[in-house]
Amino acid sequence: MTIPSATLDLLSQQAIELPSWAFGNSGTRFKVFGQAGVPRDPFEKISDAAQVHKHTGLAPSVALHIPWDKVPSYSDLRRHAEDNGVKLGTVNSNTFQDDDYKLGSVTHSDPRIRQKAIDHHLECIDIMNETGSRDLKIWLADGTNYPGQDDMRSRQDRLHDSLSAIYERLGEHQRLVLEYKFFEPAFYHTDVPDWGTSYAQVSALGDKAVVCLDTGHHAPGTNIEFIVMQLLRLGKLGSFDFNSRFYADDDLIVGAADPFQLFRIILEVVRGGGYANPDVAFMLDQCHNIEKKVPGQIRSVLNVQEMTARALLVDRDALGAAQASGDVLAANGIVMDAFYTDVRGDLADWRESRGLPADPMSAYAASGYQQRIEQERVGGTQAGWGA
């Protein structure tokens, strides 16, 4: 065993929330590829997500997206989740698929449209009260395409006013989590482009408002782990949307493009007290355009677990000593030794010791679940993108 037992104990505390939209059809603006067996309703999305947890023990909750996951009875959906061994998690709002929002939602200059966007968030909070969810995650498509199109400063003020109205409605144990993204769908400016803007906005609201860091939402070369460190230091890192990017907001399998970056991010999470800390939610925000959805999510949570195990292996005492003595190469060597440690065998043993399959990917393939849903389900839904 390379992984000490204390580290294995820490690994058993890992919980990664899955996005319901990862199980529906998705694609790019060029093409949405339909797949056999995709869910026909939110209940089936939850059933699929539960398969990921069943095979990995890592994914005990599922994030919803409203209105994509609207159902007549959220208590039925909640019961269905619990019957399948998972819970309903974060509720994501959606103010980016309605003609009214072409020029903005909560930042729009027209008070009617702003109110419509605020009301949508209040509806999301009502749903959270039924699902038992803690977090309302807000990602805004708001922004402009051309210099002069609108007054950026007024939009920032309106953003604050709208978020305040939403924040007021939160229950005692609920949180508003504000995601940032530096471009797309707006291309000149977005109203929450970076962690600094998100931090400024949530700080103005209060303790129940925090920042969501989506790993795909940064310019190439950005030192994301520095942002992680800073937000943890400021007590404002509420959650992650994990995915990987080669070029932009690719939403591909986390750790696929740059496992080392994922390792560095988790290293800072551990350093900042954000690991196994319920205040820092690990979520995936991915779509599987060409690969099958359930195994795509299984691969994703395993990637996060693997990099977490490696990050937990860093010898902190030795690192501290090397840093204090100014030994640049020794300090870097300690971090790289952990990164290069192959933990896959240990993790397979650890899974077996917990009654989980040693190899979740092949166990899922052998389970017959994929064949069953491909036969039974006809007319599955699109995740929402391009819908």
Ligand code: AOS
């Ligand atoms: C959009 O780019 C953001 O990453 C959102 O978090 C998310 O992808 C969206 O809300 C899910 O559809």
Ligand code: ZN
């Ligand atoms: Zn996201």
Ligand code: ZN
């Ligand atoms: Zn995104």
